[in-house]
Each structure stands twice: as structure tokens, then as C-alpha cells.
Amino acid sequence: MxxxxxxxxxxxxxxxxxxxxxxxxxxxxxxxxxxxxxxxxxxxxxxxxxxxxxxxxxxxxxxxxxxxxxxxxGLRLCFDRTMHRIPLTELTGRHxxxxxxxxxxxxxxxxxxxxxxxxxxxxxxxxxxxxxxxxxxxxxxxxxxxxxxxxxxxxxxxxxxxxxxxxxxxxxxxxxxYTYPFGWLGILAEVAPSTDELIYAFHDNGFALHSLRSAEVSRLYLQVDPDEPIENWPDDRIWSELQTRLGTDDGFALREGPIIDKSITPVxxxxxxxxxxxxxxxxxxxxxxxxxxxxxxxxxxxxxxxxxxxxxxxxxxxxxxxxxxxxxxxxxxxxxxxxxxxxWMTSMLHRMPGDSGVQARMQLSRLRYVVESPAAARSLAENYVGYAPG
Missing domain, CATH: 3.50.50.60 (FAD/NAD(P)-binding domain)
Structure with missing residues (x-):
């Protein structure tokens, strides 16, 4: 041949x-x-x-x-039990x-x-x-x-x-x-997404992400121990933890449904x-x-x-x-x-094992800066939609 x-x-x-x-x-x-x-x-x-x-x-x-x-x-950053939107297209002209x-x-x-x-x-x-x-x-x-x-x-x-x-x-x-000291537990669920834009959540229990695949299928993730057996995460526990980490005081409601796929991946x-x-x-x-x-x-x-x-x-x-x-x-x-x-995104949003609380306070400060500063929000948006170095 x-x-x-x-x-x-x-x-x-x-x-x-x-x-x-x-x-x-x-x-x-x-x-x-x-x-x-x-x-x-x-x-x-x-x-x-x-x-x-x-x-x-x-x-x-x-x-x-x-x-x-x-x-x-756009995308949403969730912390302090509040959703904060980063308007990607408004800031960059791209989506x-x-x-x-x-x-x-x-x-x-x-x-x-x-x-x-x-x-x-x-x-x-x-x-x-x-x-x-x-x-x-x-x-x-x-x-x-x-x-x-x-x-x-x-x-x-x-x-x-x-x-x-x-x-x-x-x-x-x-x-x-470089191997990070945590993994991602990812699921596919047969349920309409609870959001129209991705949600990245920082929580005391760890990171969570709500994504989507279609109008009928949701994709969600949880920060977990990378060596933890998937058997330790029955469906009820997964939904309970997602409800906790994505919980807000401003009306967001997480829909639940049958989980059709789940796995743990190292980061x-x-x-x-x-x-x-x-x-x-x-x-x-x-x-x-x-x-x-x-x-x-x-x-x-x-x-x-x-x-x-x-x-x-x-x-x-x-x-x-x-x-x-x-x-x-x-x-x-x-x-x-x-x-x-x-x-930068990973270190801002994930709880680090062994943290005495100092790093978590700095992460919250960084998140607040991103949503309060137009320059910081634009930097995130520019990289997120795809920055091509000259």
C-alpha cells in the first residue's frame, strides 16, 4: 500500500x-x-x-x-451561593x-x-x-x-x-x-439541562460543573479523589452532592434524572x-x-x-x-x-487537599475580582473562547 x-x-x-x-x-x-x-x-x-x-x-x-x-x-461562575455571568460575546465578539x-x-x-x-x-x-x-x-x-x-x-x-x-x-x-491531586467524576443524565450556559461552581465540598449535550441530555461533573472507586458514588449520592455544590439563594433549581453513564477521570x-x-x-x-x-x-x-x-x-x-x-x-x-x-481556571475553582482555609479565601478573592473587574472578566473570556498567539 x-x-x-x-x-x-x-x-x-x-x-x-x-x-x-x-x-x-x-x-x-x-x-x-x-x-x-x-x-x-x-x-x-x-x-x-x-x-x-x-x-x-x-x-x-x-x-x-x-x-x-x-x-x-456566556458562562456562569457560582460561588457564595450566587450565580455570576461572564458575557463572553459581549466582551470578545466571539462565542x-x-x-x-x-x-x-x-x-x-x-x-x-x-x-x-x-x-x-x-x-x-x-x-x-x-x-x-x-x-x-x-x-x-x-x-x-x-x-x-x-x-x-x-x-x-x-x-x-x-x-x-x-x-x-x-x-x-x-x-x-503535572498530575493534579483530584479527579473529575463525570455523568451523563437523561434530563433536560437546568441551565442554558455552563456553570462552574466553587464550593467548600469541591468543584462542580453543569454542562449539557442536548435539549434532553445533561453533562455534569464533581471534583473527587482520583483513586476513589466509582462504586462509592451511587446515583443518589451524586445528585445530593450536585445539589449542594450548585445550590444558590437566587432561584436556581437543579433538575435530576436517570444517570446513563458515569466515570472518574484523573486531571x-x-x-x-x-x-x-x-x-x-x-x-x-x-x-x-x-x-x-x-x-x-x-x-x-x-x-x-x-x-x-x-x-x-x-x-x-x-x-x-x-x-x-x-x-x-x-x-x-x-x-x-x-x-x-x-x-489558572483549575486552581481557582478546585478545593486543594490539605488546605487550612488560606487558599480557599484567596480563591474566593480571585473569583470576586473576575466578576467585579471588566479587565479580569475580559481576560477570562478571551482565553475561554480561544486565544491564538500571534
Whole structure:
């Protein structure tokens, strides 16, 4: 098998990259170790920056987004039993949209299939070699048959547990990692959302977040011990804690309903630097992980592949390598800005284990400053809707 760009991973980064390359007349093959059903149904992020939605529409995969996406022009900070609104669009001229990652993946798979794209699921034994040379080779088992794929470049879009990150990290990159002392318990509930905009809550018991997925499905989170068994959180306890942490004195009422999915996820930061070595380029979670508080993970992946697709186009259409050579530097400026913003949001809203009360008082002071100072509110809003360093 021969292709120009071999892509490992059929998440949003790999699928969108393949689609963007197709629009530029560049061949690609996508290899994914999971099943198509798993990829389309796994619960992931759902908040899209305007830059992300603009790119999806430009690429011709925005029909579902326009039909089902929920535009948010603000968000709410809840503390001292009071809701405080940050008017994102008023402050920045931009907005965010709730549209689940599963739906983004569904739309991209449909687009690649309609275009005759080569996307293979349940691929085993993938190895990458020759990235130091001009002709990398991927070897894999596809539909029970051993296949060798010759290519010009490899794009590692296979997430934090994939093979491509290790291929670069083995002596060719430095990694930066920080694990927070708490996790997020996330649930999906079959109940109409109790809010029309996301609510970020700071409480003595810990952080809580009320998000949404559709007019009928709510997405909510609780700060918990990262090692706590999910069995310790029966549905009644989850709703009781959400009622407590999201409780206000200004009329907010939290709706409850059947919980259809729940899991506990660690909160951490991770960056591989550089994001490229030889003819291998990392994108999305393969290169960086951010705390979910700032809603940056999926948006960073989209930003990565936008840069990478344009760099490949510059190579194939004009024979220029400058954009490919500068891929890491271009992406990492945005990645580190997102890391800093996510850390700031996380440290402002989560109760820290072992805090004697001093840090909590400072967090409350910071929250009050954000909602009282137009400059502080604008800084939060600018980062939240998607800041792109020059």
C-alpha cells in the first residue's frame, strides 16, 4: 500500500486531518485500533471554540453542528451561593458551541466515507519505522492481513496511550507532566439541562460543573479523589452532592434524572516538546493533555491539524518545508497558552487537599475580582473562547 500521509488514530484529530488533506488533493490512510462503534460512542468533550466551528463549516462538515449545536454567548461562575455571568460575546465578539465530540467524529467518518477515504478500524500490531529517512513505513494487521504502508509522512493522532508519542519521546523529545491531586467524576443524565450556559461552581465540598449535550441530555461533573472507586458514588449520592455544590439563594433549581453513564477521570497536564521528529508529526492528545476545566483539549487538536494540513499543502503544492519545520513552534505557543489558562481556571475553582482555609479565601478573592473587574472578566473570556498567539 502506498499513500502520501499515513495517519495513526481515528479520533477527531486524525479524521479531520485526513479530510482537510483530501480537500487539498493529498492522499492519506487512517489506521485505528478501536472499533468504529467504540470511536463513535465514547463520551468526550463537547465545547467548541468559534475557531473550531468555523473550520468545520469551511471544511464542509458543519451541517450537523448547525442543526444540533447549542451556541453559548456566556458562562456562569457560582460561588457564595450566587450565580455570576461572564458575557463572553459581549466582551470578545466571539462565542462557543456545545456539540459533542462523538457527533464531530460521526460527521467526519461520514464525510471520509462519502469521499472514498481509506479509514480502517480494529487495526492490530501497528509499528512505525523509517521516520528518520525520506520514506517511512507502517506495518499493521488490517482485516487479518499483514499490510505494509509506504508513505512520505506519518501523523500521530493516536492519543496519550498510542504508539506515536513513545516513538518521539524515546530520546528525541522532552516531556512535561503535572498530575493534579483530584479527579473529575463525570455523568451523563437523561434530563433536560437546568441551565442554558455552563456553570462552574466553587464550593467548600469541591468543584462542580453543569454542562449539557442536548435539549434532553445533561453533562455534569464533581471534583473527587482520583483513586476513589466509582462504586462509592451511587446515583443518589451524586445528585445530593450536585445539589449542594450548585445550590444558590437566587432561584436556581437543579433538575435530576436517570444517570446513563458515569466515570472518574484523573486531571493532568502533559506536553511533548517538540511535537515532531523526522517525518513523524504528533497532533492532539498524542502531543498534549490539558485539564478539562478550560475546555481546550478538542480545540487544541483541531488547531494542530489545521496547521499541519496547511504545512503539508505547502510541501506538496510548492515544495516548501518551512511550515513543516516550524510546526512544533507554531502549535506549542498555543498549547502553552492553553495549559496556563487551564491551570489558572483549575486552581481557582478546585478545593486543594490539605488546605487550612488560606487558599480557599484567596480563591474566593480571585473569583470576586473576575466578576467585579471588566479587565479580569475580559481576560477570562478571551482565553475561554480561544486565544491564538500571534
Amino acid at each position: 502506498r499513500t502520501q500521509v499515513a495517519i495513526v488514530g481515528a479520533g477527531p484529530a486524525g479524521l479531520l486531518l485526513s479530510h482537510l488533506l483530501h480537500l487539498r488533493g493529498i492522499d492519506s490512510v487512517v489506521l485505528e485500533r478501536r472499533s468504529e462503534t467504540y470511536v463513535q460512542e465514547r463520551v468526550r468533550a463537547g465545547l467548541l471554540e468559534q475557531g473550531t466551528t468555523d473550520l468545520l463549516r469551511e471544511a464542509g462538515v458543519g451541517a450537523g453542528l448547525d442543526r444540533e449545536g447549542i451556541v453559548h454567548e 462557543v458551541t456545545v456539540y459533542g465530540q462523538q457527533k464531530v467524529v460521526r460527521d467526519l467518518i461520514a464525510a471520509r466515507r462519502a469521499d472514498g477515504g481509506a479509514v480502517h478500524f480494529e487495526v492490530d500490531d501497528v509499528t512505525v519505522s523509517g521516520i528518520e529517512e525520506d520514506s517511512p513505513v507502517l506495518r499493521a494487521t488490517i482485516d487479518g492481513r499483514q499490510v505494509e504502508i509506504d508513505c512520505d509522512f506519518v501523523a500521530g493522532c493516536d492519543g496519550s496511550h498510542g504508539i506515536c508519542r513513545d516513538r518521539i519521546s524515546a530520546g528525541h523529545a522532552r516531556t512535561y507532566e 493532568r497536564s502533559f506536553v511533548t516538546e517538540p511535537m515532531q521528529y523526522g517525518r513523524l508529526f504528533l497532533a492532539g492528545d498524542a502531543a498534549h493533555i490539558v485539564p478539562p476545566t478550560g475546555a481546550k483539549g478538542l480545540n487544541l487538536a483541531v488547531a494542530d491539524v489545521r496547521v499541519l494540513a496547511e504545512a503539508f499543502d505547502d510541501w506538496y503544492a510548492r515544495g516548501r518545508s518551512q511550515a513543516l519545520d516550524g510546526y512544533s513552534d507554531t502549535c506549542l505557543r498555543r498549547v502553552w497558552r492553553a495549559q496556563d489558562f487551564s491551570y
